[in-house]
Amino acid sequence: MVKPEFLSKIGIEIPVPPSFKKIPLDYYLENDVVSLAKSFIGKVLYTQIDNVITGGIITETEAYRGPDDRASHAYENRKTQRTKIMFNSGGLAYVYLCYGIHQMFNIVSGEEGMPHAILIRGIYPVYGVDSIQARRNNINKNVREICAGPGTLTQGLNINVSHTGTSLLGDTIWLEDHKIHIHPNQITAGPRIGIDYAGDDANLPWRFLLNY
């Protein structure tokens, strides 16, 4: 039983198998996407893809607040083939291709018509770690580094753009609350990454990071 330092601090051991008790739909309908993004820190994200279950504790998120956030794909309610999924009510996956290479996994949130999304930027693998590592080309890194980045976590969990629209209440991609206690001072808020084009909105402290 592996018990890394930070997991000891928060009182759990890996592996953390899925309970299949999914975070309920109501949770995703919250219109305050910034506090919702913060609340995802410490929740456990699982996928069951190609008959393999893998999962990890969410360690990093960013909020993208639909219409009034210049960094959002849906700024000024811009509705295109790519972004239309964001206008649904919360609880769906929005996955898009970035830099031609990386699949970025977002959680659509808010009520219908509010195009909010939360980018999941990092997880700490806690279930199916061998499979995760194999999908990451057996990269030789500490567990906490294997999926520390938005493109690397989708690779590790086998999420790709075809999962756009997948309901997070099904058995493909879902979140569970394992009651991992995160103290408020264990979360750092800061500016979001890679959005220099967003003007003043680039300075908003809407990135949340678990310190461990």
Place this chain on the structure above:
DNA sequence: CATAGGATCGCCT
């Protein structure tokens, strides 16, 4: 139809 650029990563120095 043509074009620019991106919510990144890994490898190189």
Place this chain on the structure above:
DNA sequence: GGCGATCCTATGT
């Protein structure tokens, strides 16, 4: 810390 990879999306003619 610098840079190339790689391709889809959005926008404009």
